[in-house]
Amino acid sequence: MDQEQFQPAPVVNYPNDYDYTRITEFKQMTEEKSSKTTICYEYPSAEGLPFYTMPNKENELLREKYMQDVHSLEAQGKHLFIGRLAEYKYYNMDMAIDSAIKRINAWTL
Numbered sequence: 001m002d003q004e005q006f007q008p009a010p011v012v013n014y015p016n017d018y019d020y021t022r023i024t025e026f027k028q029m030t031e032e033k034s035s036k037t038t039i040c041y042e043y044p045s046a047e048g049l050p051f052y053t054m055p056n057k058e059n060e061l062l063r064e065k066y067m068q069d070v071h072s073l074e075a076q077g078k079h080l081f082i083g084r085l086a087e088y089k090y091y092n093m094d095m096a097i098d099s100a101i102k103r104i105n106a107w108t109l
Helices: 057-075 093-108
Strands: 011-013 022-024 040-042
Antiparallel strands (some): 022 040
16 A cells, blocks of 8 residues: 555454454564555455364364474475464463464574
């Protein structure tokens, strides 16, 4: 967008009055400086696969198996799995960004 900032916060939720449920302006999370910005609209859907797993014993076992593969691939030094889906874990957005920054810094140092 041809404007420096679109909204007053990085994430604004719209739970009732719009087709979308939230707008995210990512550059506000990283304090990026630019005369332009990018936003992302999120829309709910009852179709397709769920984005997050339900916490139960079966999914915990799947996560353990998945994380073994993740650790093996990361140990090769070519891959880094970061974020909610990559870590097979739900985070609030601020926690997801904090975790990503810490993991990237530790990996590149």
